[in-house]
Amino acid sequence: MKLTVLLLEGPYNHEASDSAWNLIQAAREAGHEIRGVFLYHDGVYNVNAKIDPPQDDRHIANRWSELGAQGVDVVVCIAAAKRRGMVDELLVPNTRISGLGQLAKMVIESDRLVVFGD
Amino acid sequence: MSDTKKVMITVRKAPHGAIYVHEAIEVMFIVASYGMDLSVVFIDDAVFALKGGQDTRALGIKGFMASIGALVDFEVEKVYVDRQSMQDRNLTEVDLVFIGEDEDTEEQVKPKVLDSEAIRALMLEQDSIISL
Numbered sequence: 001m002k003l004t005v006l007l008l009e010g011p012y013n014h015e016a017s018d019s020a021w022n023l024i025q026a027a028r029e030a031g032h033e034i035r036g037v038f039l040y041h042d043g044v045y046n047v048n049a050k051i052d053p054p055q056d057d058r059h060i061a062n063r064w065s066e067l068g069a070q071g072v073d074v075v076v077c078i079a080a081a082k083r084r085g086m087v088d089e090l091l092v093p094n095t096r097i098s099g100l101g102q103l104a105k106m107v108i109e110s111d112r113l114v115v116f117g118d
Numbered sequence: 119m120s121d122t123k124k125v126m127i128t129v130r131k132a133p134h135g136a137i138y139v140h141e142a143i144e145v146m147f148i149v150a151s152y153g154m155d156l157s158v159v160f161i162d163d164a165v166f167a168l169k170g171g172q173d174t175r176a177l178g179i180k181g182f183m184a185s186i187g188a189l190v191d192f193e194v195e196k197v198y199v200d201r202q203s204m205q206d207r208n209l210t211e212v213d214l215v216f217i218g219e220d221e222d223t224e225e226q227v228k229p230k231v232l233d234s235e236a237i238r239a240l241m242l243e244q245d246s247i248i249s250l
Contacts, residue, residue: 006248008250033238040141040145041137041138041141075241079141080141083137097138099148100144100145100148100149101148101151101152103145103148103149103248104148104149104151104152105131106150107125107149107154107245107246108123108152109223110246112246113246113247113248115247115248115249115250
């Protein structure tokens with residue numbers, strides 16, 4: 001099955017980013033394909049390259065970057081990003097800024113959309 | 119895959135004090151422009167977003183009322199409100215804003231009030247639900 005993940009919350013403050021990442025790991029292990037991850041609302045903060053958590057904790061931004069390196073399209077909404085100062089230079093590698101149209105395309109091309117964050 | 123996917127956007131949050139409704143409307147406009155069969159449902163505190171006479175200027179916030187008034191003009195035509203959510207908040211159909219003009223009759227259009235059961239049935243028809 002093809003899945004798209006829509007993530008609406010920022011990192012650490014809530015569990016949404018972790019839950020989304022865990023779902024993606026489990027789905028891929030079960031043989032499903034992730035069509036894309038779309039970051040909206042405060043979700044755009046998840047791929048801030050300046051994130052530098054304590055070493056004994058998970059590195060949320062790097063996790064999304066690694067997922068991108070594995071070929072999953074991780075997209076930051078430009079409208080949400082501009083409001084929050086998330087410019088291109090701030091993104092971790094293997095992620096990209098694009099428009100809400102990318103979300104529309106992902107929805108069209110997926111069997112399921114899974115939304116995380118309130 | 120067909121480009122006439124049935125997509126529903128649910129809006130559930132109160133209109134002020136957070137950006138959720140504002141950014142949800144931005145999603146509506148874009149999804150509608152992709153030619154999908156879009157329906158939009160306002161549930162819970164989000165029904166307040168459709169109450170007329172709101173003005174956020176004193177808050178120093180741009181707000182979204184102009185966008186709400188242009189939903190139909192931007193092809194967001196199936197706009198529904200949950201009847202129970204309205205009743206719980208003492209809102210009636212009279213309180214609702216106009217969301218644009220009917221192309222054929224040129225009459226002002228309001229969101230359509232639906233029972234929860236009808237919304238449930240609509241949800242079951244969807245290919246995707248974008249829950250905002």
